[in-house]
Amino acid sequence: MTVFQTIQALREELNVHNHNYYVLDNATISDYDFDSKLKQLQELENNNPDFFDPNSPTQRVGGTITKNFQTIAHDYRMYSLDNSYSKDDLLEWEKRIQKVLGDVSLEYTCELKYDGASISITYENGKLKRAVTRGDGYQGDDVTNNIKTIKSIPLQLKGNYPENFAIRGEIILPFAGFEKMNQELIEIGETPYSNPRNTASGSLKLQDSAEVSKRPLDCLLYFLIGNNLPFATQFEGLETARNWGFKAPKEAKLARNLDQVFEFINYWDTHRHDLPYETDGVVIKVNSFQHQEELGYTAKSPRWAIAYKFKSEQVSTRLNSISYQVGRTGAITPVANLEPIQLAGTVVKRASLHNADQIEKLDIRIGDTVFVEKGGEIIPKIIAVDLSKRPANSEPTLYITHCPECQTALVRNEGEANHYCPNFYGCPPQIIGRIQHFISRKAMDIEGLGGETVALLVANGLVHNYADLYDLTVEQILPLERMAQKSAENLVNGVQNSKKIPFESVLFALGIRFVGETVAKKLAKHYKNIEALRQANAMDLILVDEIGERIANSVIEFFENQENCLIIDRLKSYGIQFELIETINPDATTKFLGKTFVVSGVFSKFSREDLKKAIEDNGGKVGSSISAKTDYVIAGDNMGPSKLEKANKLSIAIITEDDFIQLVHEA
Structure with a gap:
């Protein structure tokens, strides 16, 4: 056997042992023997650098330093899920689905909703290529080096897999590992971590992957995405993912109807506490990929999936005072200042009171004992008052009438929940808030300029609106607190570089x-x-x-x-981009200008996205639903019967993809 063959054999053997231990929970070798083989492989690789492989088991120990995580655009957008909190919500969701699909037989895949950090991992030719955090759904941070240290994530797949695809899931920190980490911190006098989810998320952004490798992170993967995947349903996808080597949760269940969905929810609402990691609900997905395509997406969420959230943990504490915050649009948000209390793994001191109506509805008063829960397990909110503990001298809360920052009289528009400060250009929090929004990552993404520095610039009269940023000089900025020559130069350069933002x-x-x-x-x-x-x-x-x-x-x-x-x-x-720069397609035409198409069904010559692009490249518009303004419906196989019925009722032309191709090529 050659040296290379020996190296390859060791890699394959260690990958099998890793999979058996971390995915199947079935060790097939002692720790001592595993470490001996890993050490042997490491020595062979060190002596033969030409045979280096970034996906070797030796690379899981980390050691790569990443000072700045590169921003990577997702090939497929990562959507968020709509939430439901009752079985009635799920019944309404099914009605909406049936309205689109018609009277079809529906199956659902039920999965637990894991409370971790979302991740998208791309594989090419069976090897892990890239791992990207969810970010804003359109783009995220490249954390590949850190992800490779998580031993339940395969570096090399097994079986028959597509050439290129992505798989998505959650990076989690099991309770046992979390408690061990905290115990070690307590023993050396350090502050323990607040909760497993935030610790898992923070671990992904550690600069030293060797430090990440020391953390007992795990990864549960549950959604495959790509072209020409070898299965037709979500449930088959989970089975296939396991066969390829992924840790796809076995708790998932195929439900033939909503009654079986409710059975799954009822079971796990109780038994979730027996699991080794955090869960906060159940995700229900329409099982058929064909139906998923037909249902499509809203601006934020897939129509074919919904999260059912388990009832949140509740605690009671004292309301010490109410303060009022002014947002960048002038909206006033009342905030409850609470006696600190432990809730769902974090210490809660404040909670949103939303608006005057909410305060009046709950009759919340200073000094009350209130019940607090985390809305969607994230934002603390007051849900009720314990009237039995109300002080005898309690007085109703009077909502403020003037802005707490600039003393301008508040206004409330008809039909709106919030009061507003109309002093748009004179109220300091609004000025600061607008500029902070302007410089943020999803907006102008100005490097070298943070929220605190914006407040300093406003306080010192250097800026009054976001256009003033482009007049700033290094000399003006240097006298500011904590501002050195290099940071002042970075700020000015960051502002100037933002002129490239689309x-x-x-x-x-x-x-x-x-x-x-x-x-x-x-x-x-x-x-x-x-x-x-x-x-x-x-x-x-x-x-x-x-x-x-x-x-x-x-x-x-x-x-x-x-x-x-x-x-x-x-x-x-100043040269800010106020015009859309579009990639010019040399084959683009305007022959469909003023025409609206709706795409429905499954196609053999186009993917749905390619079909939509072809419509837009020829000047047409793609509609999300059929209406009197629709000119054509392009119907593929298994077109939803309700869409077909509506198109016929409105006498809209129904064409095939071949008809569409002919339209494109007509003079």
């Missing part, structure tokens, strides 16, 4: 009320530049996909403000 991010950065990241992308794509958007009327805006009356009115109100227009003109003069 239009859709700039539009989001402007901070138009109700215009989030997704809406900004849709508006940028539709209007192409800021001037076209500035001239749009309410009806024009409402016709844009997923833009409603509230967003339309907010956009118009923003551009009607002369101060906003002056700031935009200044930003344009």
